[in-house]
Amino acid sequence: MAKVSINLATGSLQKEEIIVGIDLGTTNSLVAFINPDKNPQVINDAGKGVLVPSVVHFGPAGEISVGNEAKEYLITDPQNTVFSVKRLLGRSYNDIENYKDFFSYKVIDDNTESLVKIKVGDTFYTPIELSALILKELKARAEHALKTPVNRAVITVPAYFNDSQRQATRDAGKLAGLDVLRIVNEPTAASLAYGIGLNPEETKTIAVYDLGGGTFDVSILQIQNGIFEVLATNGDTFLGGDDFDRAIVDYWIEKNQLNKAEVLADTSLSQQLRLKAEEAKKAFAYQSLFNEKIGEIWCTLDRSSFEELILAKVQQTIACCQNALKDAKVDQSQIDEVIMVGGSTRTALVKKMVAEFFGRPVHDEVNPDEVVALGAAIQADVLAGNRSDILLLDVTPLSLGIETMGGLMDVIIPRNSKVPTKAGRQYTTSVDGQVNMKIAVYQGERDLVKENRKLAEFNLKGIPSMPAGFPKVDINFLLNADGILKIQAIELRSGVKQEIDVKPTYGITDDQVEQMLLDSITHAKDDVSQRMVIEARTEGEQMVYTVERFLKNNSSFISESETAETLKLIGVLKNTLNGGDKDAIHKAIDELNEFTRPFAERLMDEAISTAMKGKSIG
Structure with a gap:
């Protein structure tokens, strides 16, 4: 196995290997890298296209297809075809209960806060496993196109993703055979693709407007000394370009005096109409009238009628922008740049209304489908130490976490986190009347604590006797600039508290760190x-x-x-x-x-x- 050189001071990797940037999207995913001319470039493997639909299909004999081939089964075999899995990452059933009708496959309800599972046939999958299949496909395409192994990546996530959603994304990468060097916010990546935030002298407040196929979000970011801070995010996880297509289909059904229920029941016809609507939407970029037929059905629409159909949806996104500015305590006039992300921002009305709302021209020079992946590739290049113009902050070389039931490692501070940093998570008891909780702290990348390095152990004593699941114990990790880790445990109902200091990297060599990283990828499956x-x-x-x-x-x-x-x-x-x-x-x-x-x-x-x-x- 190839040895990997890691600079422990920065957590960066030496330059022998390509590190890719991955945009793991709800509707489509893609992968980018820095080409020999030092420019970010998306990968189009074997002419299959740049975008890989985020769809997984399970065949009757256990065969799995991902991407373009899987997408075809959305109509013919919906119960065995999983889409929009990103919506389920790091989520409990309670989080998505109101949206369960959106999914054509079975999402298991175990009536608890535990993470959702998806049932296909007699097999149960987690969103992590399904996301890993998409990432594996991206890895394979990158390796095929670049003719070199790809083992390291930067993966992007929405700015509003919480800790468990980020960790789930990291785990999916590991399962796909990727060492995930950094999880980067999508708006941050989009900014980097425009070169915003690369100059450490620069101070800017920017808005990133991201309208994809099925989701919308807007983020207000402040950039200072090359550090991106998310001031506020807002959006709607069930609003996107698909709604534009649906509005066109409804319009055609009405104009042709068709029975809507009958059309929707005919999966073949409804799919043909949806694809024709998508075609019409795209055509308005360069023509003002669309006039075609499906059998005896006239599919006629002009641009101004299309804009009337989607106006209410675009206004919804503008209201989200208004709320984001309010939460960020920022005025429109204080926004220095507006960046457009997502294929649906190609719509002229969207660009016009966003520019009018912010009172400035929007950035749409970079392909909105590719901008996030291109920015992730730039971040990967920074981590590889290939950009001398950017100072990398010190980072943690290995993940830090605690032991949970069954001897599992629950990561609290992931490796490559910038130092100083703090993070925490809430735990509870598993047995009625439990009054003590053992807290064992570990360092390493493996899922089982026995494969990692133990740093410390202490008991949180005096938890009031309550039924299982009632106590709420916050465990916080604070890692300071000197590399000292302070661990604090507090039971919130009683205020019982205990803390301890340890030095995580004491007595560990670069070679050992390297070996631990390699082992974690080798044994990921x-x-x-x-x-x-x-x-x-x-x-x-x-x-x-x-x-x-x-x-x-x-x-x-x-x-x-x-x-x-x-x-x-x-x-x-x-x-x-x-x-x-x-x-x-x-x-x-x-x-x-x-x-x-x-x-x-x-x-x-x-x-x-x-x-x-x-x-x-x-």
Whole structure:
């Protein structure tokens, strides 16, 4: 295996290897690199096009297709075709419950805050695994086009992504065989593509308006000394160019006096209309009238009617811009640059209204589909130490985190984070009445703590005795400029607190860091599958504990036959916990969950009606 030279002072890699920039999008994804002329360039592998649709299809014999080929199955085999997986990254079912009808595939509801899973056939997938398949396709295309291995990448995410969504993106990269050097905000990448923020002397406030196929967001950024600060973000995760297409289709249905329900039920016709609407929308960039036919259906539309159809949607985006400025406490006149991102910003009305709102011309010189990936490639070039004009801040060479149930490593400060930095996460107890919590701190890139380096361990004592899941323990990591890590644990309800200082890189050599990084990529697939079995087991054990407690406390509300069936399903789940088949465990959890849900609802109804009579139940 090739050795990799890492400069520990900056976390940068030496120049032997190409580092790519990846825009992992909701609708489309793409990959870019710095070409020999020192310019960022997107990769178009074997003429397949620059954009790789973010779609994964699972065939009947287990074959997997990604991108253009998978997209064709959205109509013919929707239940086995996964799209918009980015919306699910790092999300719990509770986060997306209101949008579940949007997905044609099965998103598993386990009625908890745990992360969503997607069921295809009898297999359960996480959004991380599905995103990894898209990233793997991008990696393969890059390797094929560049005729060289690609193992390192910078991946972009929306500015509003939270810690768990960012970590999920990082994990997806690792599973795809990529060392993710940095997760960069999409608006930051777009700014870099325009050269904004590369000059350390520059101080600017900019707006990045990003209108994609299915999502819209606007970010207000402040750039000082080459550091990008997100002042505010706003947007709508279900508004984009697809809505423009839908408005055109509805218009044609009405003009041709067709029955809308019948048209939508005919998947072939509705798909043809949608594609024709997309064609019309794009045609208005250079013509003012579109006039074609699908069979006997006239598809006629002029540019001014199109603009009337989409006006309300564009106004919605302007209202989001207004809210973002308000949250950022910035006035339109203080915005120095406006950058357009996303294919839907090619629409003339969009450009016109955004320019009018901000009172200045917008930047649209760089292809709006490619601008984020190009900026990610520039960031990758910076990390590779190839740009002498940019000072890289000190970064953490290895990830820092704590041990969670099942001996897993939960990363709190990812490697390559700028120093000084602070981050934290909230945890709770897993057993009723737990009064102590062991906090073990580790450094490393592997999913299991036993493969990482232990830095410290301490006990948070005196947690008030409460049911499992009630205590709220905040664990915060503060890494200062001298490389001293302060770990603080505090139980929020009682104020019980404990802290400790450690020096993470003490006694560790460059070679050891290098080896740890290489091992993490080599073993990524095994690590992730082990992690998934452990997580499924932990979830199953928690389910058994909860249901057994429920049966014990509420036996009078449940019939004998229901109790017997529940105990049988608990037995099935317990048997699967001993094996290493995560799908079997998830299936058993799912079946137990589905069977027992009506009891919980019945108990809730009983509790409400009893309370209404002025009584309380034990």
